Amino acid sequence: MTKGIEINNVALAREGQPVFAALSLRLAERRIGVVGRNGAGKSSLIRLLAGLMAPQAGQVRVEGVDVVRDRRAALHTVGILFQNPDHQIIFPVVIEEIAFGLEQMGLPRAEARARAQQVLERHGRADWAERLCHTLSQGQRQLLCLMAVLAMQPRWIFFDEPFASLDLPTTLAVEARIAALDQNVVLVTHDPARVAGFDRILWLEAGEVVADGAPDEVLPRYRAAMEALAKDLAC
Numbered sequence: 001m002t003k004g005i006e007i008n009n010v011a012l013a014r015e016g017q018p019v020f021a022a023l024s025l026r027l028a029e030r031r032i033g034v035v036g037r038n039g040a041g042k043s044s045l046i047r048l049l050a051g052l053m054a055p056q057a058g059q060v061r062v063e064g065v066d067v068v069r070d071r072r073a074a075l076h077t078v079g080i081l082f083q084n085p086d087h088q089i090i091f092p093v094v095i096e097e098i099a100f101g102l103e104q105m106g107l108p109r110a111e112a113r114a115r116a117q118q119v120l121e122r123h124g125r126a127d128w129a130e131r132l133c134h135t136l137s138q139g140q141r142q143l144l145c146l147m148a149v150l151a152m153q154p155r156w157i158f159f160d161e162p163f164a165s166l167d168l169p170t171t172l173a174v175e176a177r178i179a180a181l182d183q184n185v186v187l188v189t190h191d192p193a194r195v196a197g198f199d200r201i202l203w204l205e206a207g208e209v210v211a212d213g214a215p216d217e218v219l220p221r222y223r224a225a226m227e228a229l230a231k232d233l234a235c
């Protein structure tokens with residue numbers, strides 16, 4: 001039985017500017033999409049959920065784990081994929097990148113590498129082990145980041161704009177890969193089409209949830225609001 005995600009009265013400011021005032025949410029669906037305009041707080045929300053930012057007030061618990069304070073338990077619980085894989089990859093060689101998280105979890109080096117190799121094999125990428133990360137394409141680097149996260153077997157995975165700067169075939173491949181994941185997913189996107197088949201949509205504006213419900217309910221309203229805004233843009 002999943003406890004899901006509990007966000008209780010969270011306040012967050014970045015560089016002194018308030019992002020969330022008193023955000024409370026319960027999330028337990030398998031596929032949750034987060035939409036909203038630039039600066040709405042989408043990335044801040046999933047960074048909070050991943051424990052990468054500490055709220056100034058309130059609590060975030062994922063499957064009962066305080067993901068900010070209990071970093072070791074967080075590694076088993078949450079994984080995050082940044083928009084740009086180059087902001088995530090820290091090692092020059094593929095196998096090192098995947099093994100790193102496992103070492104952080106306490107596995108001895110040799111075991112971490114053996115497990116990383118198994119993850120590569122499971123994804124049909126055994127031949128990537130000794131490749132230099134920078135020689136992979138953008139879509140391939142994104143897959144590398146996903147494999148590094150999956151190696152740690154978290155229960156939730158958070159995606160920040162995973163389709164930005166991918167061509168259409170790669171977008172569709174990434175979409176299918178995400179759909180096939182066993183994990184619960186929270187996915188941030190500007191593009192409503194990418195989350196139309198999800199279980200629940202949160203629409204954020206200026207740090208507030210302005211709509212929360214099934215895609216059929218929320219996305220047409222979101223699209224209409226964005227189209228109305230587009231008419232007023234001078235570009």
Ligand SMILES: Nc1ncnc2c1ncn2[C@@H]1O[C@H](COP(=O)(O)OP(=O)(O)OP(=O)(O)O)[C@@H](O)[C@H]1O
Nearest residue numbers: 014015017019036037038039040041042043044045
């Ligand atoms: N690195 C940062 N330092 C300080 N403030 C930031 C930083 N990143 C974002 N912010 C601010 O936090 C607020 C929320 O931004 P956030 O990136 O979470 O929104 P977003 O909905 O993900 O936007 P986008 O779609 O542009 O990525 C905005 O006011 C933004 O200016």
